[in-house]
Amino acid sequence: MAPRLKLFLPLVIFVVLAGFLYRGLSLDPMELPSALIDKPLPAFSLTALADGRALTRDDVIGEPALFNVWATWCISCRAEHPYLQRLADTGIPIYGINYKDEDQAARRWLQELGDPYRANIVDREGSLGVDLGVYGAPETYLVDADGVIRYRHVGVIDDRVWRDTLEPLWREVLAMAQEP
Known part of the structure; x- marks a missing residue:
């Protein structure tokens, strides 16, 4: 390598690393894309917490619903819980996925x-x-009437998240379900 090119090598390396750093800093750390968007809710055969009966995918699809991953060991789940109760009280169907917890x-x-x-x-x-x-x-999945995952939210659902993100998507999914 020519002596003059060796002088510019540290500069080139610096520019490349600065580019990677800039790209990394511009990403939203809360945005965790899901490969399952627009794909069916996975098949499963697990038990219901209330009575131990078998539940499968077919038992929980047929209408738009939210699927909320929660656990008693999750501090954020406790903060989210009252808001989920408010949504359920308005008639929004929510299925819980009690994740790695004690019954x-x-x-x-x-x-x-x-x-x-x-x-x-x-x-x-x-x-x-x-x-x-x-x-x-907590994580929450918006699933349409056909059992297709339409959106995934990582973190707590609160009034802002519902109003700005989930509610507009919920209305879209409801409209799709009402189309002939």
């Missing part, structure tokens, strides 16, 4: 804090969570 603790939680869920799917081993690509709790 007794989950039942006690729901008795104390209220139960916004149509049903709770016990995902003790995290198998459904793996199929969904869950990073942790």
Whole structure:
């Protein structure tokens, strides 16, 4: 390599690294894309928390719904819970996915804090969570009437998240369900 080119090598390396740094800093750390958007909710056969009966994908699809991944060990889930109850009280169907939790603790939680869920799917081993690509709790999936995942939200659902993001998508999914 010519002596003059060697002088510019550190500058070239610096520019390349600065470009990678700039790109990394411009990404939204809360945005975790899901490979399952516009794909069917994964098939599963797990038990219901309330009564231990078997639940499958076919038992929970047929109308638009939210699927909320939660656990008693999740501090953010406790913060989110009252808002989910408010949504359920307005008639929005929500299914819980009790993720890597203890059944007794989950039942006690729901008795104390209220139960916004149509049903709770016990995902003790995290198998459904793996199929969904869950990073942790809470996560919420918007699923249409055909059982297709339309959106994934990572983190707590609150008034701002519902109003700015989920509610407009919810209205779209409802409109799709009402089309002949």
